[in-house]
Amino acid sequence: GIQVEQSPPDLILQEGANSTLRCNFSDSVNNLQWFHQNPWGQLINLFYIPSGTKQNGRLSATTVATERYSLLYISSSQTTDSGVYFCAVVRGTGFQKLVFGTGTRLLVSP
Template identity: 90%
Template sequence: GIQVEQSPPDLILQEGANSTLRCNFSDSVNNLQWFHQNPWGQLINLFYIPSGTKQNGRLSATTVATERYSLLYISSSQTTDSGVYFCAVWSGGSNYKLTFGKGTLLTVNP
């Protein structure tokens, strides 16, 4: 099956700093989503981005499908950005199954 690798595994920032999270995948994808899991465990959908670039406030994402990677940018980070960021992909078929990466644990200190 498709492999999903995220980097870095851990990231510690000071409030106000910028960061880039990366997601590499081993096959072409029909769906790629970025999620934020907050400290209470809730998984929040950030972006649906199988290709191209999207922006939502301080967050933006870019997927280069031909090179099989996606980037999540966080600018002017805040303590509420802390948590785990997951990349998940679906490579096709009728089952819509998402395969998750292992995540990046982000800690933003005040």
């Protein structure tokens, strides 16, 4: 099956710093989502981005489907950005299982 790896596994930032999280996948995909899991466990949709670039406030994401990777940019980080960031992918059309990456744990300190 498809493999999804994220880097770095852990990241510690000072408030106000910028960061880039990476997601590599081993095969072509039809769907790629980025999620933020907050410290209370809620999984929040950040982006649906099978290709191209999207921006939402301080966050932006880019997926280069031909090279099988996606990047999540966080600018001017805040303590509320802390948590675990997952990318997840789907191959094929119709029902296909969402395959989660290994996650990046982010801690933003004041």
